Amino acid sequence: MSLVRVHNFAVSLDGFGTGEGQSFEQPFGHAGSRLLDRFLDTRTFRKMHGEAGGSTGADEAFASNWGTGIGAEIMGRNKFGPQRGPWVDEDWRGWWGDDPVFHTPVFVLTHNPRPTIRLKGGTTFHFIDATPAEALRIAQEAAGELDVRIGGGPSTVRQFLAADLIDHMHVVIAPIVLGRGERLWDGLEGLEERFDIEAVSTPSGVTHVTFTRR
């Protein structure tokens, strides 16, 4: 049975999943790398950045689950890039270079569809104008027996949670106060009633919180 999963989704103590002022240079706006930087030394994240080595402790145990058994990702347009409205720069192919980390079809939710981008290593970016439920059906068809990852950003994860489409979510609380940006938890009052929740802090200073649908 194909599951819908969220992994390595970092939020600040005040619940922001990204900062304010996203740009080509700053995917997370004023947050910079602060949401994830305690996580970047893991083996999985180093590999994503083309580096060897990395930690193999609890942070890595969580980080490495990101790709296992995933057959497609759904992401919001703001995760793909900082452009809003009609596309002015169709050369933009995301922040992940010519050989993106995904290696699966990726469905980008946008009200402004554009042609599919096919990149090395099996990553394709498909741009679709769809509700969460419709997008999920499309992604599940592409994923076959495998699971679908909801990749973010915060408003995309929030919409899938609100529609009760997520089976398993891994959130990482970074010990910072961002102050502004996009909140993950808005509109999700009582979320804990639908999930079994576990929390574990690690020596890097983050707290991993997992949500397993009941």
Place this chain on the structure above:
Amino acid sequence: MSLVRVHNFAVSLDGFGTGEGQSFEQPFGHAGSRLLDRFLDTRTFRKMHGEAGGSTGADEAFASNWGTGIGAEIMGRNKFGPQRGPWVDEDWRGWWGDDPVFHTPVFVLTHNPRPTIRLKGGTTFHFIDATPAEALRIAQEAAGELDVRIGGGPSTVRQFLAADLIDHMHVVIAPIVLGRGERLWDGLEGLEERFDIEAVSTPSGVTHVTFTRR
């Protein structure tokens, strides 16, 4: 050297330190007891409620620090009671009965001062109209060599943090999404730069986050 401390201050995943709709029956509004209920089985909290027994693990280790070495508390008016504006019911003596848990002078911040209340066990409620810095000076004088606890609610803790008056803060993250109420973290962007922060999750499901001023 007298310190300024916050203890056992619970917030939800979305950063609310209390819910919406406070009343005489519901000190935490719609949050009910959910912010603290994983904590109520500790020895310290059971003792506060006149009960014997209770857990003695990590939650208790944190909970028990609440009273040690404290000579005075400062609390916001909304922690003392649900009345706003001029006092209509001066019979109200807080939620803690005739023998409150404090056993020290307690300074209640309010723009509407009223006569001091003296209760059993050494608890006195003084009502003062003062800035955080002024209130702290008064409380420190009352506390002598001992420390001053900032008791809440969220807006009071926030004001003392904003004024950089807090030396040590213990926050408990409860794995719930409250959705509405009073936020602790608002206006505190970059707080992590002023504190060394540790996080530890416990089997009860909460995460204790401690802030030690650098």
